[in-house]
Amino acid sequence: MVVSKNKIIKKVATKKPSTKKVATKKPATKKVATKKPATKKVATSQRTKVICISHKEDCDGISSAALIRQAFGGDSILVDYPGQMEALNQVVSDEKLKSLFICDLGLSKKTQDEFIDIMSRLRKNKISVTYIDHHDIDPTVVTALKKLKVKVIHDINECTTVQVYTAYKSKLQDHASFVAACAAITDYMQDRPLGSKLLQIYDRQFALISATVMTYNIVGHQREPDYLQYLVEELADSKFPHDIPNTFEFAQIQVEKLSQIIAKVKKGMKTMSNLGHMEILDSGASGAVNFVMGLSGKNVGVAYKERIDHGIYAVSVRGSDNCKVHLGRIVNLLATSLGGSGGGHDKACGAVVPKSKIKKFITELNKQIK
Numbered sequence: 001m002v003v004s005k006n007k008i009i010k011k012v013a014t015k016k017p018s019t020k021k022v023a024t025k026k027p028a029t030k031k032v033a034t035k036k037p038a039t040k041k042v043a044t045s046q047r048t049k050v051i052c053i054s055h056k057e058d059c060d061g062i063s064s065a066a067l068i069r070q071a072f073g074g075d076s077i078l079v080d081y082p083g084q085m086e087a088l089n090q091v092v093s094d095e096k097l098k099s100l101f102i103c104d105l106g107l108s109k110k111t112q113d114e115f116i117d118i119m120s121r122l123r124k125n126k127i128s129v130t131y132i133d134h135h136d137i138d139p140t141v142v143t144a145l146k147k148l149k150v151k152v153i154h155d156i157n158e159c160t161t162v163q164v165y166t167a168y169k170s171k172l173q174d175h176a177s178f179v180a181a182c183a184a185i186t187d188y189m190q191d192r193p194l195g196s197k198l199l200q201i202y203d204r205q206f207a208l209i210s211a212t213v214m215t216y217n218i219v220g221h222q223r224e225p226d227y228l229q230y231l232v233e234e235l236a237d238s239k240f241p242h243d244i245p246n247t248f249e250f251a252q253i254q255v256e257k258l259s260q261i262i263a264k265v266k267k268g269m270k271t272m273s274n275l276g277h278m279e280i281l282d283s284g285a286s287g288a289v290n291f292v293m294g295l296s297g298k299n300v301g302v303a304y305k306e307r308i309d310h311g312i313y314a315v316s317v318r319g320s321d322n323c324k325v326h327l328g329r330i331v332n333l334l335a336t337s338l339g340g341s342g343g344g345h346d347k348a349c350g351a352v353v354p355k356s357k358i359k360k361f362i363t364e365l366n367k368q369i370k
Protein backbone atom coordinates (compact mmCIF):
# COMPACT_ATOMS: atom_id res chain seq x y z
CA MET A 1 0.00 0.00 0.00
CA VAL A 2 1.16 3.47 -0.80
CA VAL A 3 1.62 5.76 2.16
CA SER A 4 -1.43 7.93 2.18
CA LYS A 5 -1.53 11.69 2.49
CA ASN A 6 -3.28 11.31 5.77
CA LYS A 7 -0.52 9.20 7.21
CA ILE A 8 2.00 11.81 6.19
CA ILE A 9 -0.04 14.48 7.92
CA LYS A 10 -0.31 12.28 10.97
CA LYS A 11 3.44 11.77 11.07
CA VAL A 12 4.06 15.48 10.86
CA ALA A 13 1.56 16.00 13.62
CA THR A 14 3.16 13.44 15.88
CA LYS A 15 6.49 15.13 15.37
CA LYS A 16 5.18 18.27 17.03
CA PRO A 17 5.09 16.87 20.56
CA SER A 18 8.70 15.75 20.19
CA THR A 19 9.75 19.36 19.56
CA LYS A 20 7.83 20.22 22.69
CA LYS A 21 9.88 17.69 24.58
CA VAL A 22 13.02 19.33 23.31
CA ALA A 23 11.69 22.59 24.66
CA THR A 24 11.03 21.07 28.07
CA LYS A 25 14.59 19.86 28.18
CA LYS A 26 15.81 23.42 28.09
CA PRO A 27 14.79 24.71 31.51
CA ALA A 28 18.34 26.04 31.95
CA THR A 29 17.47 29.52 30.68
CA LYS A 30 14.57 31.35 32.24
CA LYS A 31 13.30 32.76 28.95
CA VAL A 32 12.66 29.32 27.48
CA ALA A 33 10.97 28.22 30.67
CA THR A 34 8.47 31.08 30.58
CA LYS A 35 7.64 30.30 26.99
CA LYS A 36 6.67 26.74 27.87
CA PRO A 37 3.18 27.24 29.26
CA ALA A 38 2.23 29.29 26.23
CA THR A 39 3.19 26.57 23.75
CA LYS A 40 1.43 23.98 25.85
CA LYS A 41 -1.82 25.90 25.83
CA VAL A 42 -1.82 26.24 22.07
CA ALA A 43 -1.00 22.56 21.69
CA THR A 44 -3.78 21.26 23.92
CA SER A 45 -6.48 23.44 22.39
CA GLN A 46 -5.33 22.77 18.87
CA ARG A 47 -7.86 20.99 16.73
CA THR A 48 -6.20 19.38 13.72
CA LYS A 49 -8.30 16.37 12.72
CA VAL A 50 -10.30 16.10 9.54
CA ILE A 51 -12.93 13.38 9.58
CA CYS A 52 -15.32 12.27 6.87
CA ILE A 53 -18.31 10.16 7.86
CA SER A 54 -19.64 8.53 4.73
CA HIS A 55 -21.99 5.81 3.54
CA LYS A 56 -20.28 2.42 3.37
CA GLU A 57 -22.83 0.44 1.40
CA ASP A 58 -22.34 1.75 -2.09
CA CYS A 59 -19.94 3.23 -4.58
CA ASP A 60 -21.21 6.79 -4.06
CA GLY A 61 -20.47 6.75 -0.33
CA ILE A 62 -17.05 5.11 -0.66
CA SER A 63 -16.11 7.41 -3.55
CA SER A 64 -17.24 10.54 -1.67
CA ALA A 65 -15.00 9.53 1.24
CA ALA A 66 -12.13 8.98 -1.21
CA LEU A 67 -12.44 12.41 -2.82
CA ILE A 68 -12.74 14.16 0.56
CA ARG A 69 -9.60 12.32 1.61
CA GLN A 70 -7.78 13.36 -1.56
CA ALA A 71 -8.79 17.00 -1.12
CA PHE A 72 -8.44 17.40 2.65
CA GLY A 73 -6.62 14.33 4.01
CA GLY A 74 -7.91 12.99 7.30
CA ASP A 75 -9.69 9.81 8.23
CA SER A 76 -12.90 8.21 7.01
CA ILE A 77 -15.55 6.64 9.18
CA LEU A 78 -17.70 4.38 7.03
CA VAL A 79 -21.20 3.66 8.27
CA ASP A 80 -24.58 2.33 7.20
CA TYR A 81 -27.78 4.25 7.94
CA PRO A 82 -28.38 2.64 11.35
CA GLY A 83 -24.75 3.32 12.35
CA GLN A 84 -24.78 6.97 11.30
CA MET A 85 -25.92 8.50 14.61
CA GLU A 86 -23.53 6.37 16.66
CA ALA A 87 -20.60 7.63 14.58
CA LEU A 88 -21.76 11.23 14.91
CA ASN A 89 -22.10 10.91 18.67
CA GLN A 90 -18.60 9.50 18.76
CA VAL A 91 -16.97 12.37 16.84
CA VAL A 92 -18.76 15.04 18.90
CA SER A 93 -16.52 14.20 21.85
CA ASP A 94 -13.31 14.11 19.79
CA GLU A 95 -11.26 17.00 21.18
CA LYS A 96 -8.94 17.00 18.16
CA LEU A 97 -11.71 17.33 15.59
CA LYS A 98 -11.36 20.45 13.47
CA SER A 99 -13.37 19.72 10.39
CA LEU A 100 -16.14 17.21 9.71
CA PHE A 101 -17.60 16.12 6.38
CA ILE A 102 -20.77 14.04 6.26
CA CYS A 103 -21.40 12.42 2.89
CA ASP A 104 -24.15 10.45 1.19
CA LEU A 105 -26.07 9.87 4.42
CA GLY A 106 -29.67 10.91 3.97
CA LEU A 107 -31.81 11.85 6.93
CA SER A 108 -35.25 10.59 7.85
CA LYS A 109 -38.03 11.88 10.06
CA LYS A 110 -36.67 9.62 12.76
CA THR A 111 -33.06 10.81 12.65
CA GLN A 112 -33.24 14.45 11.58
CA ASP A 113 -33.90 16.01 15.01
CA GLU A 114 -31.02 14.18 16.66
CA PHE A 115 -28.85 15.08 13.69
CA ILE A 116 -29.57 18.78 14.08
CA ASP A 117 -28.88 18.51 17.81
CA ILE A 118 -25.47 16.91 17.17
CA MET A 119 -24.69 19.58 14.57
CA SER A 120 -25.42 22.35 17.05
CA ARG A 121 -23.08 20.73 19.60
CA LEU A 122 -20.32 20.52 16.98
CA ARG A 123 -20.83 24.14 15.95
CA LYS A 124 -20.68 25.29 19.59
CA ASN A 125 -17.16 23.84 19.61
CA LYS A 126 -16.43 25.82 16.41
CA ILE A 127 -15.97 22.66 14.36
CA SER A 128 -16.39 23.26 10.66
CA VAL A 129 -19.11 20.96 9.35
CA THR A 130 -20.00 20.22 5.74
CA TYR A 131 -23.01 18.08 4.87
CA ILE A 132 -23.02 16.80 1.30
CA ASP A 133 -25.88 14.68 0.08
CA HIS A 134 -28.53 14.12 -2.58
CA HIS A 135 -31.30 12.29 -0.74
CA ASP A 136 -34.66 13.88 -0.32
CA ILE A 137 -34.51 16.17 2.70
CA ASP A 138 -37.06 18.03 4.80
CA PRO A 139 -36.57 21.74 3.91
CA THR A 140 -36.83 22.71 7.58
CA VAL A 141 -33.71 20.63 8.22
CA VAL A 142 -31.77 22.60 5.60
CA THR A 143 -32.93 25.85 7.20
CA ALA A 144 -31.89 24.64 10.66
CA LEU A 145 -28.46 23.50 9.40
CA LYS A 146 -27.81 26.77 7.60
CA LYS A 147 -28.76 28.69 10.73
CA LEU A 148 -26.10 26.70 12.58
CA LYS A 149 -23.64 27.63 9.81
CA VAL A 150 -23.26 24.04 8.71
CA LYS A 151 -22.19 24.15 5.08
CA VAL A 152 -24.90 22.33 3.14
CA ILE A 153 -24.16 21.04 -0.34
CA HIS A 154 -27.38 19.39 -1.43
CA ASP A 155 -28.76 18.61 -4.86
CA ILE A 156 -31.23 15.79 -5.39
CA ASN A 157 -30.22 15.72 -9.06
CA GLU A 158 -26.59 14.69 -8.71
CA CYS A 159 -24.97 11.91 -6.69
CA THR A 160 -22.89 12.90 -3.68
CA THR A 161 -19.50 12.17 -5.27
CA VAL A 162 -20.30 14.38 -8.26
CA GLN A 163 -21.19 17.17 -5.82
CA VAL A 164 -17.96 16.62 -3.86
CA TYR A 165 -16.03 16.68 -7.13
CA THR A 166 -17.73 19.88 -8.29
CA ALA A 167 -17.24 21.68 -4.96
CA TYR A 168 -13.57 20.78 -4.49
CA LYS A 169 -12.36 20.29 -8.06
CA SER A 170 -9.40 22.62 -7.56
CA LYS A 171 -8.06 20.42 -4.75
CA LEU A 172 -8.51 17.18 -6.68
CA GLN A 173 -6.54 15.28 -9.29
CA ASP A 174 -7.94 14.78 -12.80
CA HIS A 175 -8.68 11.15 -11.98
CA ALA A 176 -11.31 12.27 -9.47
CA SER A 177 -13.69 12.92 -12.36
CA PHE A 178 -13.56 9.20 -13.16
CA VAL A 179 -14.29 8.25 -9.56
CA ALA A 180 -17.27 10.63 -9.65
CA ALA A 181 -18.53 9.27 -13.00
CA CYS A 182 -18.48 5.72 -11.61
CA ALA A 183 -20.38 6.82 -8.51
CA ALA A 184 -22.99 8.50 -10.71
CA ILE A 185 -23.47 5.26 -12.64
CA THR A 186 -24.01 3.15 -9.53
CA ASP A 187 -26.48 5.69 -8.10
CA TYR A 188 -28.44 5.69 -11.42
CA MET A 189 -27.52 9.35 -11.87
CA GLN A 190 -25.19 9.28 -14.85
CA ASP A 191 -27.86 11.01 -16.98
CA ARG A 192 -27.91 14.18 -14.85
CA PRO A 193 -26.34 17.46 -16.04
CA LEU A 194 -23.02 17.21 -14.18
CA GLY A 195 -22.83 13.42 -13.98
CA SER A 196 -23.33 12.97 -17.71
CA LYS A 197 -20.59 15.50 -18.51
CA LEU A 198 -18.13 13.60 -16.35
CA LEU A 199 -19.08 10.30 -17.94
CA GLN A 200 -18.50 11.76 -21.40
CA ILE A 201 -14.82 12.28 -20.56
CA TYR A 202 -14.39 8.50 -20.48
CA ASP A 203 -15.24 5.51 -22.60
CA ARG A 204 -18.72 4.42 -21.55
CA GLN A 205 -18.03 0.67 -21.35
CA PHE A 206 -14.81 1.29 -19.45
CA ALA A 207 -16.65 3.38 -16.88
CA LEU A 208 -19.52 0.90 -16.65
CA ILE A 209 -17.31 -2.10 -15.97
CA SER A 210 -15.23 -0.14 -13.47
CA ALA A 211 -18.29 1.11 -11.60
CA THR A 212 -19.82 -2.36 -11.56
CA VAL A 213 -16.69 -4.08 -10.30
CA MET A 214 -16.33 -1.45 -7.57
CA THR A 215 -19.92 -2.00 -6.53
CA TYR A 216 -19.53 -5.77 -6.28
CA ASN A 217 -16.39 -5.33 -4.19
CA ILE A 218 -18.11 -2.87 -1.86
CA VAL A 219 -21.28 -4.91 -1.49
CA GLY A 220 -19.32 -8.14 -0.99
CA HIS A 221 -17.07 -6.66 1.71
CA GLN A 222 -19.66 -5.00 3.95
CA ARG A 223 -18.49 -6.99 6.95
CA GLU A 224 -14.81 -6.15 6.36
CA PRO A 225 -14.35 -2.53 7.42
CA ASP A 226 -10.58 -2.67 6.83
CA TYR A 227 -11.13 -3.61 3.21
CA LEU A 228 -13.61 -0.77 2.70
CA GLN A 229 -11.07 1.65 4.20
CA TYR A 230 -8.49 0.21 1.82
CA LEU A 231 -10.79 0.91 -1.14
CA VAL A 232 -11.19 4.52 0.03
CA GLU A 233 -7.41 4.88 0.23
CA GLU A 234 -6.82 3.34 -3.18
CA LEU A 235 -9.45 5.53 -4.86
CA ALA A 236 -8.07 8.58 -3.06
CA ASP A 237 -4.73 7.53 -4.50
CA SER A 238 -6.22 7.78 -8.03
CA LYS A 239 -6.26 4.05 -8.67
CA PHE A 240 -8.60 2.55 -11.24
CA PRO A 241 -10.65 -0.36 -9.90
CA HIS A 242 -8.78 -2.77 -12.21
CA ASP A 243 -5.48 -1.64 -10.62
CA ILE A 244 -6.66 -2.74 -7.18
CA PRO A 245 -5.62 -6.39 -6.83
CA ASN A 246 -8.26 -9.12 -7.21
CA THR A 247 -11.24 -6.81 -7.71
CA PHE A 248 -12.32 -8.41 -10.99
CA GLU A 249 -11.88 -11.93 -9.63
CA PHE A 250 -13.98 -11.00 -6.62
CA ALA A 251 -16.64 -9.48 -8.88
CA GLN A 252 -16.89 -12.78 -10.75
CA ILE A 253 -17.68 -14.61 -7.52
CA GLN A 254 -20.38 -12.03 -6.79
CA VAL A 255 -22.04 -12.44 -10.20
CA GLU A 256 -22.17 -16.17 -9.70
CA LYS A 257 -23.96 -15.63 -6.39
CA LEU A 258 -26.39 -13.24 -8.08
CA SER A 259 -27.27 -15.77 -10.74
CA GLN A 260 -28.26 -18.15 -7.95
CA ILE A 261 -30.45 -15.44 -6.45
CA ILE A 262 -32.29 -15.09 -9.78
CA ALA A 263 -33.27 -18.73 -9.57
CA LYS A 264 -34.47 -18.34 -5.97
CA VAL A 265 -36.50 -15.21 -6.73
CA LYS A 266 -38.26 -16.97 -9.61
CA LYS A 267 -39.41 -19.63 -7.14
CA GLY A 268 -40.16 -17.59 -4.02
CA MET A 269 -41.52 -14.26 -5.23
CA LYS A 270 -45.11 -13.22 -4.52
CA THR A 271 -47.19 -10.50 -6.16
CA MET A 272 -49.88 -8.01 -5.18
CA SER A 273 -51.78 -5.69 -7.53
CA ASN A 274 -49.00 -3.06 -7.64
CA LEU A 275 -45.85 -4.78 -6.44
CA GLY A 276 -43.79 -7.93 -6.21
CA HIS A 277 -42.31 -8.93 -2.87
CA MET A 278 -40.18 -11.59 -1.33
CA GLU A 279 -38.60 -12.49 1.97
CA ILE A 280 -34.90 -13.13 1.48
CA LEU A 281 -33.22 -15.69 3.67
CA ASP A 282 -29.67 -16.22 2.56
CA SER A 283 -28.42 -13.09 0.80
CA GLY A 284 -28.80 -9.35 1.15
CA ALA A 285 -32.21 -7.82 0.44
CA SER A 286 -30.64 -5.11 -1.73
CA GLY A 287 -28.96 -7.71 -3.95
CA ALA A 288 -32.26 -9.43 -4.69
CA VAL A 289 -34.68 -6.52 -4.92
CA ASN A 290 -34.04 -5.64 -8.58
CA PHE A 291 -34.77 -9.22 -9.57
CA VAL A 292 -37.97 -9.20 -7.50
CA MET A 293 -39.13 -6.09 -9.34
CA GLY A 294 -38.04 -7.26 -12.77
CA LEU A 295 -39.27 -10.84 -12.57
CA SER A 296 -42.60 -9.88 -10.95
CA GLY A 297 -43.55 -7.75 -13.95
CA LYS A 298 -44.71 -5.02 -11.52
CA ASN A 299 -43.41 -1.47 -11.30
CA VAL A 300 -42.30 -1.86 -7.70
CA GLY A 301 -40.29 -4.62 -6.05
CA VAL A 302 -39.82 -5.20 -2.32
CA ALA A 303 -37.27 -7.53 -0.76
CA TYR A 304 -36.96 -7.91 2.98
CA LYS A 305 -34.58 -9.73 5.23
CA GLU A 306 -34.95 -10.38 8.92
CA ARG A 307 -32.25 -9.10 11.26
CA ILE A 308 -32.96 -11.69 13.88
CA ASP A 309 -30.93 -10.06 16.68
CA HIS A 310 -32.68 -6.74 16.16
CA GLY A 311 -36.28 -7.90 15.79
CA ILE A 312 -36.61 -5.98 12.55
CA TYR A 313 -36.72 -6.43 8.82
CA ALA A 314 -34.26 -4.63 6.57
CA VAL A 315 -36.33 -3.70 3.54
CA SER A 316 -35.22 -2.73 0.05
CA VAL A 317 -37.62 -1.14 -2.43
CA ARG A 318 -37.09 -0.46 -6.13
CA GLY A 319 -39.24 1.18 -8.76
CA SER A 320 -39.12 0.75 -12.52
CA ASP A 321 -39.03 3.66 -14.98
CA ASN A 322 -42.83 3.41 -15.10
CA CYS A 323 -43.18 4.00 -11.38
CA LYS A 324 -44.50 7.53 -11.09
CA VAL A 325 -44.57 7.98 -7.31
CA HIS A 326 -41.65 9.01 -5.08
CA LEU A 327 -40.95 5.74 -3.27
CA GLY A 328 -38.40 7.29 -0.89
CA ARG A 329 -40.95 9.73 0.48
CA ILE A 330 -43.73 7.16 0.75
CA VAL A 331 -41.45 4.64 2.45
CA ASN A 332 -40.09 7.27 4.86
CA LEU A 333 -43.59 8.18 6.10
CA LEU A 334 -44.92 4.63 6.08
CA ALA A 335 -41.96 3.05 7.89
CA THR A 336 -41.95 5.85 10.47
CA SER A 337 -45.68 5.43 11.10
CA LEU A 338 -45.07 1.74 11.81
CA GLY A 339 -42.33 2.46 14.34
CA GLY A 340 -39.43 2.00 11.94
CA SER A 341 -37.48 4.34 9.69
CA GLY A 342 -36.60 4.68 6.06
CA GLY A 343 -36.33 6.78 2.97
CA GLY A 344 -34.18 7.42 -0.06
CA HIS A 345 -34.58 8.09 -3.73
CA ASP A 346 -37.68 8.17 -5.87
CA LYS A 347 -36.96 4.75 -7.40
CA ALA A 348 -34.60 3.18 -4.88
CA CYS A 349 -34.99 3.30 -1.14
CA GLY A 350 -34.86 1.27 2.00
CA ALA A 351 -36.43 0.90 5.39
CA VAL A 352 -36.15 -0.71 8.76
CA VAL A 353 -39.51 -2.16 9.83
CA PRO A 354 -40.37 -3.87 13.15
CA LYS A 355 -40.76 -7.60 12.61
CA SER A 356 -44.47 -7.68 13.48
CA LYS A 357 -45.27 -4.85 11.03
CA ILE A 358 -43.77 -6.20 7.83
CA LYS A 359 -47.07 -7.50 6.40
CA LYS A 360 -48.76 -4.19 7.14
CA PHE A 361 -45.85 -2.36 5.53
CA ILE A 362 -46.22 -4.31 2.28
CA THR A 363 -50.01 -4.11 2.06
CA GLU A 364 -49.97 -0.37 2.84
CA LEU A 365 -47.20 0.25 0.32
CA ASN A 366 -49.21 -1.67 -2.27
CA LYS A 367 -52.17 0.64 -1.59
CA GLN A 368 -50.16 3.84 -1.69
CA ILE A 369 -48.39 3.28 -5.00
CA LYS A 370 -51.40 2.88 -7.29
Ligand SMILES: [Mn+2]
Nearest residue numbers: 060104160187
Ligand atom coordinates in the same frame (compact mmCIF):
# COMPACT_ATOMS: atom_id res chain seq x y z
MN1 LIG B 1 -25.60 8.25 -3.07
